[in-house]
Amino acid sequence: MAVHIPGLLAVIVFYVIILITGIWASRKSKREEEKCTGERSEVSVVGGRNLSVWVGVFTMTATWIGGGFILGTAEMVYNPSEGLVTSLAPVGFSLTLIIGGLFFVKPMRVKNYVTMMDPFQIKYGHALTGVFFILAFIGDVMWVACVLAALGGTMTVILDLASYQSIIISAAVAIFYTLLGGLYSVAYTDVIQLIFIAVSLWICIPFLMTNSAVTDITYTATHEVYQVPWIGTVDEKTVWPLIDNLLLITLGGLCYQAFFQRVLAVSTTRQAQVTCYVAAACCFSLGIPPVLIGAVAASTDWNQTSYGLPTPYDKGEASYILPIVLQHLCSEYIAIAGIGAVAAAVMSSMDSALLSCSSMFARNIYKRILRKKASDREVQWVIKFGILLFGLIGMGLALLTNSVYSLLLMSGELIYAVFFPQLVCIMYLPKTNAFGAIAGLVVGTTLRLLSGEPFLHIPPVIHYPGCTLIDGVYVQFFPLKTLSMIVSFFTIVSVSYLFLFLFERGFLPEKWDIYNLKEKAAVTLKTINLEEHNETISLDKINCENGAESNK
Known part of the structure; x- marks a missing residue:
């Protein structure tokens, strides 16, 4: 297997451009630190709260447009058993940003929080905050591992570069420039990366649509030619899981520090809301190219291409359909542009997750729990250490590609079922308390695990209506993730008010009121x-x- 030298050189040039941008942004970050009259570590975390709206829009959009977004959307549209109707990421992520702008920006900004964990720590104390941090940490690290694994597979297909090599190189570049300048390096490299994603993806589309092996996608959307229509179908059995997954993507996406880090970094609440709304439109529009690529793949006579038969789906390579399409339906230079888009998407998501996780660890765990007398400079070094450590953990997990995707799904579902109702209560129900939060955490987690998880080979204990045995595995056709979330929410509220009532009326001794309700x-x-x-x-x-x- 010979490495594709022109493609490799193009990727190296792209990485050099990103590094130069990151170094330049780190100098800007240092200038802001010198101006800062408060804690300088906040410049690394929220950029001194003076990020411009246009940079905010770019970095917010780039954070959501990751490798999983691009590759996953193309795969879902191409997959004969899925189709466009099940490709929820473009719509779901856009709704996340709109709902976040409407309901979650103002409560977080009014009290000048620095991380998503700040209100949890103030209300619930250190121990419970540590538990919630672990959930957030798992989500961020799995996100890093998943996007790196996606990049590794893509570079293997197009550049004939070993997967582990591309994972290590990409992780090293992202870790390095994130270490240098914190949020400024992340935000300004996101500008370059997002431009590269948009230009590279749209350049590929005309070449794919006009290839002689491709049938008109408007015809194959509703007619079976080489496979079932790529638009997909929804029946009574699949509609509820579809709604369940859409709610998971939309509401679960609000539970990540990467989102709040950006809305806290701009100057005003109004600017933060505008950032969310414009980024939502950008996310939706950037979902169009991967949708078209998936449609092209479903409309291709693979026997007329250098790929040949059997088709990628029959070979079990549907997850790599985007790089396969670029390699076999485009010229090599156009394919290289496509790989550049995936690399940019991966790095824009990876750096955000690394900075988010390390920011919460340094501020909410290290400074407020482990070492309360830590100096501001010490906190800055802990942020850098966290970026390095969490980056290495994510890189290590990315090399275990067989398990990363399932772990990402499971962590995302737990965050939705457990973390989202906690976030709503923190923001809008001031009388909820730590007793309710603990009960909601236990009930939500238990209920979700008892529902089973095929990816992790966990059999269901609770068989919801429509539960069916398919190929020896029980499949739940019920909105169990949303049910777990709703039950968790009502558990938090009911237990909180119950304990408050019991303490106020004297039914429980005051010495049991360890949270001073x-x-x-x-x-x-x-x-x-x-x-x-x-x-x-x-x-x-x-x-x-x-x-x-x-x-x-």
Whole structure:
């Protein structure tokens, strides 16, 4: 197997450009640190809260447009048993950003939080925050491992480069520039990466659509030619799992520090919301090229290509359909542009996950739990150490490609079932407490695990309606992930209010009130009354000003 030298050189040039951008951004980060009057470590985490809107849009979009987004979307559209209707990422990620902008930006920015874990730590204390950090850590590290594994497979197909080599090289580059400049390096390299993703993917489309081996995709969308129509079908049995997965992608996507890190980094709440809305439109539009690539693959007579028969699906290579299409339906230079898009997507997601995870570890675990007297400079070094450590862990897991995807799915489902209801309660239900949070955590996790998981070979204990034995494996055709999330939410609320009632009425001794619920409830009530009072004053002031204006 000979390495494709022109392609390898092109990838090296791209990585050099990214490194130069990262180094330049790190110098900007140092200048911001010198201006900073507070904790300099916040510059690494939230960029001094003065990131411009356009950079915010680029970095927010690039974070969501990862290797899994591009490769996964193309695979789902091409897969005869799936189709376009099951390709949920473009719609789901766009909805994530819109819902985040509408409901989650303002509560996080009002109190000047630095990480997603800050409100958890303030309300629930250190021990419970540590548990939630572990969930967030698993999600971020699995994200890193999955996108690196996707890149390794893609480079193997197009460049004949060993998978482990591309994984190690890409991880090293991303770790290096993230170490240098924190959020500034991540954000400004995201600008370059996103431009590269958009240009590279759209360049490939005309060459693919006009290839003589490809039938008109508008015809194959509804007619069976080489396989079933790529648009896909939904029946009564599959519609609920489809809705379940859409809700998982949409609402579960709000539970990542990478999202909050960007909305906290711009200057104002309004700018943060605009960043979310524009990035949502960009995410949806960048989902179109991989959809078209998957449609082209489903419309190709593979016998007329250098790939030949059997088809990629029959060979079990559907997960690599994007690089296969680029290699066998485009010229080699166009295929190289496509691999560049995947490499850019992988690095833009990897650096975000690394910085997010290390930021939460340094601020919420190291400084507030392990070493409370740590200096600001020490925290900065811990952030760098975390980037290196978590990057190496993700890289190591990426080399175990057989298990990464299933672990990513499972961690994403646990975050949705367990973490999302906790986030909603933290933001909007001030009377919920740590007793309820613990109960919700236990109930949500247990209920999800009892539902079974085919990827991890966990048989279901609970057989929901529609549970079917297929090829020796039980498959649940029921929205069990959303059910677990809803049950977890109501458990948090009900147990929280129950314990608060029991302590307030004296049914439980005060020595059992280890979380000081009565005291916190009183403080919360005062805070709410103060906010209402301030809001009344503001309204009176507005009415007064309007009255004065009318008199004039």
